[in-house]
Amino acid sequence: MKPSSGRKAPPRLVARFVAISWRDLALSFGPIVFISALAIWAAVRLIQPAPPTTLTLSAGPKDSSFWNSAQKYKAILARNHITLNVLPSEGSLDNLKRLSTPGSNVDVGFVQDGVALHATHEGLASLGSVAYVPLVIFYRGTPRTRLSEFAGEHLAIGAEGSGTRELALALLKANGIVPGGPTTLAPLSGEDAAAALISGKVDAAFLAGDSAQPPVMNQLYRTPNVLLYDFIQADAYARRFPYLTKITLPMGSFNLGQNVPSSPVYLVAPTVELVARDTLHPALSDLLIEAAREVHGKAGLLQQAGEFPAPRAHDFPLSDNALRYYQSGKSFLYRSLPFWLASLADRLLVLLVPLIVVLIPSMRLVPALYAWRVKSRIYRWYGTLIAIEREALSDITAAERQALLERLDVIEESVNGLKMPLAYADQFYVLREHIGFVRSRLSRSHVWHATPPDAPKA
Structure with a gap:
């Protein structure tokens, strides 16, 4: 049967077939690219910046042991193209003050345990202890067994701001001796304190660190009427002051041939911590601990080889x-590559992880997403076709049938204008066949209702 004269003829085929639908491909990639970009953004937010090439260390007085150690640190870090600026200071308290001051630009410093015991220093962390600082006391007169026996005398306890003075004040206070009392506490240290003791200007000299150099100690030990204080209560001091360690000065330490001293002497010693700002780059933290191992790790009179640096932290x-380094050492990259290259690779890995974890598995979804997008343009017309076919199966008037045919024309026109990849041409033609099938059902329905079964034949 010919189509009604009031209805347009079916539209001609204007579909365009292409090798790839770039629009669908782009939209398929879109969610994956967005998720990957989000993962990379999060990684960039978490990634450590490149380590700075310059550090500043607050050491101690020039030519002191820690000043000299800092110069060795400087040479070691220079191997990895890191410049270490070494600043002289008055000692541990001065170093601590600089580290605690935001605008001081000091990144790391040597701080003797005990000087910051009752203070809060936020933003600072320890990289570990690097050495003992034994307290040695020489005194005049008869043997003493308790520090309280120095009450009322003249004592040289170290210069203002030094760790020696802070330690001496803490131990004397535990024995009832405090500033302002009958005991005179002179700010003398090192050779000045030794000379005052030899001349009789002071009754005892508290020496620690650079003040207790072997030549000074040997000179005092040989001075008539000058004795070396033996901390026979060392165990009690170490328990009362957790930052102290009981150590033993071996027999013959000053002179093996003459066996000086002739018996072991007990001493107490705080450790010195390498303290840094908690913003110190992890790679530089590793370098500093390695430098400390090289400088402080050798055997000495009062320590064994490899004893320092150690993960001992008190203040x-x-x-x-630092904890990660002491437990597992340097990471594989820093063990295997030069420092600058390992630092670069370390940061690149942070960017590669989201790409590997998110992007690569997601790429497997692209073909499925692409196929779904292309097929969805075809499948969305099937619902309309089914609705038209169901209406065609029911009793409809000529006007209703005409409306259905017009709706079918719209569908066919839209389908014929689709832009389709060649790989899906078969599904395109199947849809057109189904449109023709529904059209034929509408036509048969028209014939059926136009010529009822019981009507007389011509």
């Missing part, structure tokens, strides 16, 4: 990076 928390 400051041990940093997470």
Whole structure:
């Protein structure tokens, strides 16, 4: 049967077939690219910046042991193209003050345990202890067994701001001796304190660190009527002051041939911590601990080889990076590559992880998403076709049938204008066949209703 004269003829085929639908491909990639970009953004937010090439260390007085150690640190870090600026200071208290001052630009410093015991220093962390600082006391007169026996005398306890003075004040206070009392506490240290003791100007000299150099100690030990104080209560001091360690000065330490001293002498010693700002780059933390191992790790009179640096922290928390280093050492990259290259690779890996974890698995979804987008343009017409076919199966008037045919024309026109990849041409033609099938059902329905079964034949 010919179509009604009031209805347009079916539209001609204007479909365009292409090798790839770039629009669908782009939209398929879109969610994956967005998720990957989000993952990379999060990684960039978390990634450590490149380590700075310059550090500043607050050491101690020029030509002191820690000043000299800092110069060795400087040479070691220079191997990895890191410049270490070494600043002289008055001692541990001065170093601590600089580290605690935001605008001082000091990144790391040597701080003797005990000087910051009752203060809160936020933003600072320990990289570990690097050495003992034994307290040695020489005195005049008869043997003493308790520090309280020095009450009322003249004592040289170290210069203002030094760790020696802070330690001496803490131990004397535990024995009832405080500033302002009958005991005179002179700010003398090192050779000045030794000379005052030899000349009789002071009754005892408290020496620690650079003040207790072997030549000074040997000279005092040989001075008539000058004795070396033996901390026979060393165990009690170490328990009362957790930052102190009981150590033993071996027999013959000053002179093996003459066996000086002739018996072991007990001493107490705080440790010195390498303290840094908690913003110190992890890679530089590793370099500093390695430098400390090279400088302080050898055997000495009062320590065994490899005893320092050690994860001992008293006044400051041990940093997470230092703890990781002491437990497992340097990472594989820093063990295998030059420092600058390992630092670059370390940061690149942070960017590669989201690409590997998110982007690569997601790429497997692209073909499925692409196929779904292309097929969806075809499948969305099937619902309309089914609705038209169901209406055609029911009793409809000529006007209703005409409306259905017009709706079918719209569908066919839209389908014929689709832009389709060649790989899906078969599904395109199947849809057109189904449109023709529904059209034929509408036509048969028209014939059926136009000529009822019981009507007389011509």
